[in-house]
Amino acid sequence: MLTSVQRTVIEADPINYPFGNTRSRNVLQDFNYELGGLNPSCSSLKVLFLGSGDLRNILQVSRNKSLKGMQIHANDRNPSVVARNITILKIISASDFNPEDDEDIAFLWDVWYNLEWPEVSRNRFQGVLKDLLNGVFPENVSVPKTSQSEMLKKVWGSWLSVLSKTESEARVLMEKVGLERKQCICKNCFPINPEKMENANIFDDFFSAVIDVLASYLERSIGLEGLNDSERQNIREEAKRYFEKGSCRLENDIKIVCLNPTLLDHATLRWIVNCFLCPFYGYLPLLKEELVTSIKSKMMIRSCQKILKNLLSCYRKRLIDGKTFELFFYLEDALEFCYSENVKKFDVIDCSNAADHVGLVNLILACSGKLSDHPSAMLITETMTWFDFGMGSVQLYLEKALCCPLSMIPTIYGLRLKSRIELGLPELVDLRCPTPPPVEVCWQKALPFHNVVMSASPALSEFLKQLANVCFDAKFPLRITHPSESDCGMLLYTPQTFSYVVNSMIQRLGGDHWLKKDVRPAEMQPNFQLARRTLDAWKEGQKILKFSAKIPSSSFNKFLHCAAVSGGPTLRFIIFPKAKHGNCSDFFGPDVHFIDNFEVKLEKSSTGFQDVSISFLLIPNHGLKKTHRAIIVDIHHGSEVVVFKSFESVQVEDWSVPYPFVPSKIQPEVPFHEEFHMKVYSCVESEDQFRLKIKITSPINVSDIKVLRIHRAPCESCHEITLSLMQQEYFKPLSLSFPYPIIIGNIRATLHRKGRYVDLVLKKALWEPWPCECRPADNLHNVLDPDQLKPWKEEESLQPSLKTHFRSQFNIRHLENNSLMEESSLNFIRFVIIDLFMDLSRFVTIQRMNAPTPDWFFLVHRPFSTTPTGKPFLLLSAFDSRLAEKLTADGKWSQKKTGENLKRVFPGGVEAFNIPIQTTEDSQLLRFVLRLNRSKIIPSKWQKKNLTLGEDSPWMATFVSPLYSDNPHLDVESSDASN
Numbered sequence: 014m015l016t017s018v019q020r021t022v023i024e025a026d027p028i029n030y031p032f033g034n035t036r037s038r039n040v041l042q043d044f045n046y047e048l049g050g051l052n053p054s055c056s057s058l059k060v061l062f063l064g065s066g067d068l069r070n071i072l073q074v075s076r077n078k079s080l081k082g083m084q085i086h087a088n089d090r091n092p093s094v095v096a097r098n099i100t101i102l103k104i105i106s107a108s109d110f111n112p113e114d115d116e117d118i119a120f121l122w123d124v125w126y127n128l129e130w131p132e133v134s135r136n137r138f139q140g141v142l143k144d145l146l147n148g149v150f151p152e153n154v155s156v157p158k159t160s161q162s163e164m165l166k167k168v169w170g171s172w173l174s175v176l177s178k179t180e181s182e183a184r185v186l187m188e189k190v191g192l193e194r195k196q197c198i199c200k201n202c203f204p205i206n207p208e209k210m211e212n213a214n215i216f217d218d219f220f221s222a223v224i225d226v227l228a229s230y231l232e233r234s235i236g237l238e239g240l241n242d243s244e245r246q247n248i249r250e251e252a253k254r255y256f257e258k259g260s261c262r263l264e265n266d267i268k269i270v271c272l273n274p275t276l277l278d279h280a281t282l283r284w285i286v287n288c289f290l291c292p293f294y295g296y297l298p299l300l301k302e303e304l305v306t307s308i309k310s311k312m313m314i315r316s317c318q319k320i321l322k323n324l325l326s327c328y329r330k331r332l333i334d335g336k337t338f339e340l341f342f343y344l345e346d347a348l349e350f351c352y353s354e355n356v357k358k359f360d361v362i363d364c365s366n367a368a369d370h371v372g373l374v375n376l377i378l379a380c381s382g383k384l385s386d387h388p389s390a391m392l393i394t395e396t397m398t399w400f401d402f403g404m405g406s407v408q409l410y411l412e413k414a415l416c417c418p419l420s421m422i423p424t425i426y427g428l429r430l431k432s433r434i435e436l437g438l439p440e441l442v443d444l445r446c447p448t449p450p451p452v453e454v455c456w457q458k459a460l461p462f463h464n465v466v467m468s469a470s471p472a473l474s475e476f477l478k479q480l481a482n483v484c485f486d487a488k489f490p491l492r493i494t495h496p497s498e499s500d501c502g503m504l505l506y507t508p509q510t511f512s513y514v515v516n517s518m519i520q521r522l523g524g525d526h527w528l529k530k531d532v533r534p535a536e537m538q539p540n541f542q543l544a545r546r547t548l549d550a551w552k553e554g555q556k557i558l559k560f561s562a563k564i565p566s567s568s569f570n571k572f573l574h575c576a577a578v579s580g581g582p583t584l585r586f587i588i589f590p591k592a593k594h595g596n597c598s599d600f601f602g603p604d605v606h607f608i609d610n611f612e613v614k615l616e617k618s619s620t621g622f623q624d625v626s627i628s629f630l631l632i633p634n635h636g637l638k639k640t641h642r643a644i645i646v647d648i649h650h651g652s653e654v655v656v657f658k659s660f661e662s663v664q665v666e667d668w669s670v671p672y673p674f675v676p677s678k679i680q681p682e683v684p685f686h687e688e689f690h691m692k693v694y695s696c697v698e699s700e701d702q703f704r705l706k707i708k709i710t711s712p713i714n715v716s717d718i719k720v721l722r723i724h725r726a727p728c729e730s731c732h733e734i735t736l737s738l739m740q741q742e743y744f745k746p747l748s749l750s751f752p753y754p755i756i757i758g759n760i761r762a763t764l765h766r767k768g769r770y771v772d773l774v775l776k777k778a779l780w781e782p783w784p785c786e787c788r789p790a791d792n793l794h795n796v797l798d799p800d801q802l803k804p805w806k807e808e809e810s811l812q813p814s815l816k817t818h819f820r821s822q823f824n825i826r827h828l829e830n831n832s833l834m835e836e837s838s839l840n841f842i843r844f845v846i847i848d849l850f851m852d853l854s855r856f857v858t859i860q861r862m863n864a865p866t867p868d869w870f871f872l873v874h875r876p877f878s879t880t881p882t883g884k885p886f887l888l889l890s891a892f893d894s895r896l897a898e899k900l901t902a903d904g905k906w907s908q909k910k911t912g913e914n915l916k917r918v919f920p921g922g923v924e925a926f927n928i929p930i931q932t933t934e935d936s937q938l939l940r941f942v943l944r945l946n947r948s949k950i951i952p953s954k955w956q957k958k959n960l961t962l963g964e965d966s967p968w969m970a971t972f973v974s975p976l977y978s979d980n981p982h983l984d985v986e987s988s989d990a991s992n
């Protein structure tokens with residue numbers, strides 16, 4: 014009931030992911046525990062995996078060697094996924110398990126991935142299940158909630174019963190599931206005429222053709238260039254063998270005796286695994302050193318098992334070394350988990366691709382309240398369905414899903430985007446890969462406003478309008494109103510989403526002065542009035558009632574059957590006058606109430622759903638008791654089921670769970686002196702600036718104002734400024750902070766002596782690293798050391814060529830037809846990067862058209878190198894001549910120093926290659942990229958010795974690497990067509 018997500022009945026059309034479909038990664042990779050003073054030898058780091066899926070990401074965390082204590086909390090709503098994870102942990106934690114032992118790894122691989130099992134696996138697994146049913150877990154694993162561990166026991170019990178079947182029963186089940194699997198693959202991958210499914214010969218041919226395509230998809234996703242045709246053919250055949258039977262193993266001629274019960278739906282023993290799923294996807298794209306080429310057969314199994322063994326060894330090493338690694342499992346909805354009381358805060362929260370299932374706004378609202386105060390604490394979200402929704406742009410995906418431009422996110426959601434998605438993707442996307450890559454987005458808490466009272470503004474009004482339009486969307490059925498629109502989870506935004514967003518803002522901004530009452534026309538949609546009144550009363554702490562009604566399971570099953578035509582049903586609960594007829598057109602108009610937030614409980618059995626009940630919240634004086642009845646509709650299809658014919662049949666109880674976003678007590682500082690003080694009167698935020706009016710209360714005339722910027726060079730942005738008036742003896746300085754940093758060199762403060770106010774305009778640092786990105790060198794974490802990087806070797810066969818890296822900065826179609834290429838600054842900088850790599854000059858200048866002197870002088874350090882993730886890396890010693898001018902004007906640098914330095918680094922008589930730059934934007938963006946990259950490396954030995962580096966120096970050690978396109982090879986139209 015606490016979740017703000019609209020109810021979908023995933024149980025009606027479940028797609029199971031017993032194992033993952035994306036490569037795992039260490040979510041602690043970028044976590045800098047030293048930054049917050051976390052002592053790795055005694056503190057315990059807390060990591061939460063929401064919608065964890067399989068264990069691989071969890072095991073990756075054990076790679077961190079320095080942290081002594083770690084608590085891993087893993088949530089998933091699928092009982093089989095949680096039961097499998099605990100089972101696999103039980104297997105790999107046994108003292109006699111050895112990842113390098115062939116039998117052990119074959120058994121584990123069977124459990125993790127294979128549908129068909131030999132006797133040895135069955136017997137060994139039975140022993141594991143008996144232990145789990147007796148509560149014998151690995152020492153470091155627990156399930157804190159009893160009701161959830163009972164549910165898990167049911168799952169283990171069901172698995173044991175599958176393994177205990179007689180030979181003939183097992184054969185019947187194998188045949189049934191084998192056929193279901195084939196049908197499921199055929200039906201879900203490519204629509205087939207149902208009649209053809211009946212004809213065995215046609216069906217077999219069709220199945221064979223489908224798995225050919227699936228195998229070819231997999232081969233194209235492998236991520237390695239330079240494989241020859243026969244190697245690619247081998248990979249396709251290996252994948253096809255997996256798709257054929259649902260199993261892949263190194264051993265040949267194995268006698269199959271039973272099915273892997275962990276891959277079946279535990280309640281119905283049906284096959285409901287996603288049709289594209291293949292074990293190999295969880296390890297792709299492969300790095301070149303991961304592909305085992307020594308033996309040409311079964312290269313994929315060998316390569317994936319090698320990666321898995323390495324991961325298992327890290328985990329076991331951590332256990333053996335006595336470093337704690339406690340694991341807690343939760344079997345429930347991710348958002349209900351985040352909003353439930355007594356849940357701790359976490360230093361890192363990884364959400365897998367839950368945003369695609371629950372909507373990004375719903376997800377980040379629930380998670381941001383659970384992020385710890387550690388300065389490096391981060392939230393990681395991922396999306397696999399961004400491409401069509403964002404029309405091939407990650408930025409557009411985020412701006413659409415969050416209903417605001419990137420630069421408004423800190424104010425609206427209290428988060429900062431750590432991933433610099435405006436500069437493209439961080440890694441190369443293999444051009445052969447047939448699908449857009451999953452995109453990971455990392456978030457951190459933004460700093461709060463201090464002493465700033467936010468005002469209403471066109472930017473905030475526009476945001477509220479857009480959000481209201483999606484949260485209060487009354488139109489349905491969608492098959493008629495919005496046919497086949499991709500929504501990335503936004504369909505599941507509800508009135509509760511709107512209420513949570515607004516109230517989380519009120520909590521953070523210390524009030525609702527910014528909330529104009531007339532900016533939400535869509536919200537005034539009359540069908541949602543009762544839902545709004547109920548949410549408002551709940552927020553105010555007034556009495557709320559929880560109503561529960563049973564729905565006859567036969568009619569509910571019939572309803573779901575109709576609704577399932579359109580995929581997973583999405584439900585809307587409607588309360589409407591008894592007198593109304595009850596067909597679709599009657600569900601609108603006054604006195605009809607839409608409730609999109611409610612809970613449905615159902616128990617799944619082999620014959621359908623049982624014990625179906627619905628609960629919802631209402632204010633006590635709803636006034637509908639005698640006059641209204643209720644139905645549930647599926648908003649896609651429009652089908653409906655009666656919930657109750659009269660309120661009399663409904664159970665009522667008090668609802669006393671507190672509203673999650675209570676207003677905070679944040680108050681601006683109390684004036685030091687009643688008679689003499691400054692106070693922010695208004696702050697209007699727009700996409701690129703804050704404009705403040707500051708009132709001065711003073712009985713005497715004020716003469717001048719000074720603005721102090723609190724920043725640390727070389728960073729040119731800051732979050733805090735302090736205003737002081739010349740009459741310091743009377744006025745306490747006014748300090749202000751902003752969640753989005755501002756440019757220190759562009760602050761305009763105008764004192765209006767007569768009106769006694771200050772007009773302050775602060776430009777947002779849109780193209781300048783944030784203060785937290787310019788950490789002092791001793792706090793650098795996870796940075797590259799250019800002296801340690803391997804040189805680039807173009808001839809290495811499996812590595813993508815330099816040309817591929819450069820081309821991947823653009824959409825290939827646009828490269829082929831230049832007129833399609835967007836004339837953006839980002840594209841211009843991408844060409845500059847290619848020039849820097851390709852021209853052989855050691856000395857390069859960058860000069861704006863008609864400017865008397867270059868903006869930049871570069872010493873280019875060739876030959877270039879390879880980053881650990883395989884990107885080309887070109888080290889630069891860069892002299893920023895505009896900054897030199899500023900520093901010279903401030904007395905921190907001198908012309909003489911410039912001359913001496915330039916002479917030393919660029920000895921006379923050498924021709925420099927000049928790259929001309931056209932616009933100020935191009936120049937600003939290039940500067941941003943160079944300054945951002947500076948924070949990702951330490952200077953090389955040569956640079957430390959030969960450059961005058963430091964806070965007040967125009968020199969920097971930096972680099973360039975390609976800025977990869979979000980969309981190098983697909984265009985939205987062709988992807989639409991293929992979908």
Ligand SMILES: C[S@@+](CC[C@H](N)C(=O)[O-])C[C@H]1O[C@@H](n2cnc3c(N)ncnc32)[C@H](O)[C@@H]1O
Pocket residue numbers: 030032033034035036063064065066067088089090091094295345346347348365366367370371
């Ligand atoms: C598609 S899988 C993640 C796969 C991931 N890409 C990987 O390779 O590991 C998503 C997982 O999230 C879980 N899930 C989806 N929605 C959830 C929710 N609202 N609450 C909890 N778990 C959820 C599913 O049960 C599934 O195990």
